[in-house]
């Protein structure tokens with residue numbers, strides 16, 4: 001048994017001090033005062049205790065790219081960020097695009113993961129073909145959802161067939177939106193800043209035109225269609241419209257699209273290179289407003305670690321992607337909750353409840369008796385600076401290094417076991 005003493009938990013819209021007793025991986029009791037002689041005591045000293053966060057979009061790179069991240073290092077990073085459940089992307093080598101490969105991937109995740117790791121199955125063979133995978137077989141093997149993340153689905157028929165199959169197994173289909181005919185080797189958002197830096201631009205139309213196509217197909221098939229890393233104002237309008245019309249669509253936005261814009265790119269620094277690219281200030285404002293009003297359902301980090309040398313290259317050469325799982329809650333708490341733009345309750349709804357519901361996860365959404373003891377303890381009072389040498393992730397490629405934030409993760413529990421403890425504790 002473990003007893004967490006004097007933790008603040010969020011009840012309605014208020015933080016209330018409680019003791020929390022954990023037994024056999026579950027929350028046994030939540031009460032004003034618990035004394036239990038045989039329990040191991042963790043003194044929370046008034047810090048904020050939440051259900052563990054959920055990230056439906058992470059890249060853990062194993063197998064195939066272990067120099068960027070492993071299941072172990074990625075899940076350590078997740079725990080350090082306060083996350084206890086993630087859904088891992090299939091752009092691996094081999095790509096999990098068959099029943100057999102999904103089985104192997106799920107076993108690997110289980111053997112090496114410190115947090116709950118669910119797995120996406122690839123939607124097309126090798127993520128590059130027009131041939132739709134055996135979605136039913138992979139679903140039976142335990143794939144939680146399906147996606148082509150890393151690449152857009154280039155043909156309407158591939159998307160349509162994938163949707164029909166995903167609808168049949170009642171699992172979400174998550175779309176990375178990118179029309180290759182509109183990319184023209186772009187590396188950052190098309191516009192004045194790209195021109196000033198003499199870098200080729202990616203128009204927002206590459207995302208929104210494919211989204212428009214997909215929303216029509218989603219309505220026709222009735223599939224649960226999920227928009228990965230939404231980034232433009234037009235995409236937000238399309239999702240808003242589709243929701244009004246009853247299309248089963250959900251959307252996620254990354255912390256970087258909420259906090260940064262193309263204007264953050266002052267030099268050719270590949271720490272700011274990701275897909276989709278940082279957009280205009282107007283796009284940023286639109287995704288923030290949409291997250292607030294619920295048009296965008298949830299935050300997902302798109303944690304995309306890369307090797308140090310890879311990201312030291314120029315914008316033209318470096319791979320797309322930045323890490324995010326160790327800084328997501330902290331950045332959003334600091335910039336949206338502390339500033340009064342969003343309540344803590346809403347932020348947690350977007351980082352726990354919405355992903356749990358949309359992806360049919362068994363993860364707990366509150367600190368309540370009977371819930372699985374997946375928990376995270378955060379320090380909301382003290383400011384600290386984001387430093388690469390503290391990252392548990394192998395990826396050090398974050399544009400937020402040097403930013404000062406609140407909300408440091410002090411400890412994380414998965415199934416009642418401590419999987420992360422800050423070194424001051």
Ligand SMILES: NC(=O)N[C@@H](CC(=O)O)C(=O)O
Nearest residue numbers: 059149150274275304320321
């Ligand atoms: N987001 C990125 O910029 N990169 C991702 C791929 C992806 O999410 O599309 C990666 O795997 O590195």
Ligand SMILES: [Zn+2]
Nearest residue numbers: 149150176228
């Ligand atoms: Zn993507």
Ligand SMILES: [Zn+2]
Nearest residue numbers: 089149150302
């Ligand atoms: Zn991704």
